[in-house]
Amino acid sequence: MVEKTPTVYDVAEMAGVSIATVSRYFRNPDAVRESTRERVGQVVRDLGYVPSGSARGLAARRTGTVGVCFPSFDDVDRIDARRLGAGPPVRVRVDTDAHQDTGSDLYIAEVVRGTEIEAWRHGFAVMIAVPRGAAAHNVVEGLAGRVDGLVTLARAIDPDQLAHISRRIPVVMVAGPRDGDVYDHVTANNHGGMVALTDHLITEHRLTRLEFVGGPEDSPDAQVRFEGFTEAMLLAGLGVPERPIARSDFTRVGGRETGRLLLAERRLEGIDGLVCANDQSALGILDELTAAGVRVPQDLAVTGFDGIEASNVSTPRLSTVRQPMVELGRLAVAQLLRRLAEPMTEPSTRVLGVEVLLRDSCGAHATSTP
């Protein structure tokens, strides 16, 4: 990095060819005679030449990059407070707390992984961004200017800004319902999954007094799941709560707060099941119930939604609805590239199937797998 970064011109000159040939060397090597190809290749190595993505993007009018935008549930301030690299080289301590939260959102991590895989398959790079803080708009605008298309999780981008940038690049929304908007959507069958799960609690486990723990007010997914819950209750002829018994913020820490609140106010008495809007909330609540001596599922059934790995190894293991997270990401990118190729087709909505996973937190099951 001491040297001035070489350009096509430098390579061309040293190899005794034109810049067009250097360009061909990278984009279409077969169109270059072998002897020239070797000569160019040698110079490229000697000079440490790497083509400029900016110049390429400008000239070709496409960046070969897809953007992925997602909301942040992590507490950056708290992480920020942790001084970088502080602490002794090795610290040894007995760790008795099974309930720490790393703060990472597995659901998002899996979706992002899916986008990366599909992008990779098509030779695209992935640029990620989290619009948080005061500069959220700049983050999104910067991203939109640098990519050929954008995948965004619901609620990550301000709707007005989304409308603005979608005039420049196609946008695919992951999760969240279409409310008359014009974007492509990829989502999972939240409604059906929640109906089936709730129905299972009612039909198989004979639970009648169920309550719902909601998510953030503005989460369409949480809303749809609540509707699925009430629908199943209605169909079974049971009394339907008008609203969630509590709301959590989709984090495990938030779930624990909710759990403490419900316990402290004795609002769980007479309830035989707690249907939660997502896994992390359910796990947080589970933490507190266990700590308080409430037996799950004997005293109270608890269920989640998403199917993150943590739900599979909790004690008790959490019954939940698994969303195909990696596939959501993959399909979003696939749809994005499709639209890049065919801009004028109608906006599409793709609803992926879900899987109700019956484990231990909702009650006992026969051990035979159908």
Add this chain to the structure above:
Amino acid sequence: MVEKTPTVYDVAEMAGVSIATVSRYFRNPDAVRESTRERVGQVVRDLGYVPSGSARGLAARRTGTVGVCFPSFDDVDRIDARRLGAGPPVRVRVDTDAHQDTGSDLYIAEVVRGTEIEAWRHGFAVMIAVPRGAAAHNVVEGLAGRVDGLVTLARAIDPDQLAHISRRIPVVMVAGPRDGDVYDHVTANNHGGMVALTDHLITEHRLTRLEFVGGPEDSPDAQVRFEGFTEAMLLAGLGVPERPIARSDFTRVGGRETGRLLLAERRLEGIDGLVCANDQSALGILDELTAAGVRVPQDLAVTGFDGIEASNVSTPRLSTVRQPMVELGRLAVAQLLRRLAEPMTEPSTRVLGVEVLLRDSCGAHATSTP
């Protein structure tokens, strides 16, 4: 996206200003008179104008993006085989297998999260790439051409190619030792952590017949951990295995295979502790030991390394060494930006402290936290 994407020229013309003023509107709004600023802003909104990142990058000679490169342990082919969006809308099944592996690597996810946070704090975007498959070189080259600097996990990039691209942009390596190379490094105290953990097994739990389960042959971290293990054994005057009793590939699935192998060949008899090179391997082995009726830690102690969340909720909870994964990512980016500002300083190596977490898989502890 029907409309032709507008440029500075379009905005300038409609607002009755020069392109320079439009550029100022974005880069230094205060240098524009308020009345003109409003006029330009209005046109920007009307037109749906978003500045081109490629053009910016070309003109400014910096992209405002950092690249993050990491290896892939996921089996893309298997994921690929899963047909996109296949399956019924809702499937219900009893899920008795507590040992599924989602395939996601939490360690990497956390490091990436750290890079994103630090990049965000400095107004940088993050581009991720996984050099896998035949086109691995292209992936890396494309990334290198599109970013101002690169953070890479050890082993993600072919050394020759790394040397090549590092002539264009600064590179910071995460994990892995410096072997006389010229990059900045950010790593954790693998050696010290493993010494302390092994010493704990020997001193506190009086274990004498320990074996080490290694990682991939080419993983320097795995190698260093093995050395830490042998060092502690030596210091205690115990017999030192010349090599790991087995090697796993850092995945849980691989760990299970290793576990089955060791059980089938009865190579665990006479052993009282299994020190594993990382958490995922340890968890996989734990899965198999539990299934085979081996009691951990009574019959056999097992330990991991990394401190991923899964290690905290396994049964039994896994004693391990926690690396500060988010901080590794953050510090890597911080160092990258520092070098971008000061290119000529000496390559630095930063070793972050680790934490030995004593939980249940190594034996009982007093419940007091020091």
Add this chain to the structure above:
DNA sequence: TTGTACGCGTTATCAA
């Protein structure tokens, strides 16, 4: 198979 020449959409430097 190779070369010429123009355009891509910004930033930044000077002048005005």
Add this chain to the structure above:
DNA sequence: TTGATAACGCGTACAA
């Protein structure tokens, strides 16, 4: 405070 204009590094017709 604003404008004219020269880079920036590459892709790509088109021509040779």
